[in-house]
Amino acid sequence: MAFLTLHHIHHTYFTKDSATIALKDIHLLIEEGEFISFLGPSGCGKTTLLSIVAGLISPTKGDVFLQGKRIDKESSSIGYMLQQDYLFPWKTIEENILIGLKILKQLNAQTKQQAKKLLGEMGLEEFEHYYPRQLSGGMRQRAALVRTLSTNPKILLLDEPFSALDFQTKLKLEDLVAETIKKYRKTVLLVTHDIGEAIAMSDRIVLLSPKPGKIYKILTVPEVLRILSPFHTRQHSTFSQLFQTIWKELDHLETNR
Numbered sequence: 001m002a003f004l005t006l007h008h009i010h011h012t013y014f015t016k017d018s019a020t021i022a023l024k025d026i027h028l029l030i031e032e033g034e035f036i037s038f039l040g041p042s043g044c045g046k047t048t049l050l051s052i053v054a055g056l057i058s059p060t061k062g063d064v065f066l067q068g069k070r071i072d073k074e075s076s077s078i079g080y081m082l083q084q085d086y087l088f089p090w091k092t093i094e095e096n097i098l099i100g101l102k103i104l105k106q107l108n109a110q111t112k113q114q115a116k117k118l119l120g121e122m123g124l125e126e127f128e129h130y131y132p133r134q135l136s137g138g139m140r141q142r143a144a145l146v147r148t149l150s151t152n153p154k155i156l157l158l159d160e161p162f163s164a165l166d167f168q169t170k171l172k173l174e175d176l177v178a179e180t181i182k183k184y185r186k187t188v189l190l191v192t193h194d195i196g197e198a199i200a201m202s203d204r205i206v207l208l209s210p211k212p213g214k215i216y217k218i219l220t221v222p223e224v225l226r227i228l229s230p231f232h233t234r235q236h237s238t239f240s241q242l243f244q245t246i247w248k249e250l251d252h253l254e255t256n257r
């Protein structure tokens with residue numbers, strides 16, 4: 001049994017006078033600790049798929065199973081992080097990172113200590129009494145990641161979490177996030193438009209074809225890259241070869257849409 005199963009998922013959005021088929025027969029088995037990226041043209045259903053895994057949308061057909069158990073509503077086993085940090089501006093960083101634990105009624109001395117440890121690992125120890133507006137974009141995303149991780153979810157869903165950051169901050173954050181995810185053995189589903197980021201972070205890359213979103217190809221990132229940090233992966237010759245392969249595939253999908 002796979003850790004996470006996306007079992008023949010279809011999704012259609014119905015409006016008063018139209019129907020948009022967003023996803024068609026997405027079937028994927030994911031192992032614990034795997035890092036999977038989804039790449040594909042705009043509108044191919046990447047966010048819809050993450051929302052289904054998060055239990056925010058019920059698929060028209062198909063199911064998501066986590067360790068054999070069907071997910072049909074929001075679950076504390078799943079943490080969702082978006083492009084925007086969605087920190088509450090009127091709360092301090094400490095208050096923000098403890099919100100998830102409070103909502104889940106899991107806030108106690110031990111969970112608070114763990115959240116603070118994560119804050120330290122993200123280099124934000126000295127900023128716990130600051131407000132989000134006093135932090136840079138990269139620092140806010142790190143705080144948002146601490147908030148997501150502090151409830152100890154089994155799966156992390158990341159929807160373009162670095163896309164609003166400048167390139168240098170993004171590279172630094174990729175390394176930090178990869179290290180943290182490995183340390184805590186999280187299973188990750190990342191949606192991105194950035195081929196380099198997908199290669200640098202993932203074990204497997206799922207290419208989705210557009211309208212309706214279907215699995216077009218699944219590429220396994222070679223071991224020689226997977227053992228490197230994202231930053232060092234980007235310097236390796238195999239990285240550029242894989243980048244070109246994916247670029248051509250996506251170009252083909254765009255021109256044949």
Ligand SMILES: Nc1ncnc2c1ncn2[C@@H]1O[C@H](COP(=O)(O)OP(=O)(O)OP(=O)(O)O)[C@@H](O)[C@H]1O
Pocket residue numbers: 013014015020021022041042043044045046047048049
């Ligand atoms: N709430 C909705 N109602 C109707 N159609 C929707 C809704 N949300 C998304 N869609 C449609 O479903 C399709 C998939 O959208 P989705 O946002 O999942 O794609 P995406 O791959 O994440 O796009 P992008 O890369 O641009 O963020 C698109 O055609 C979109 O217009």
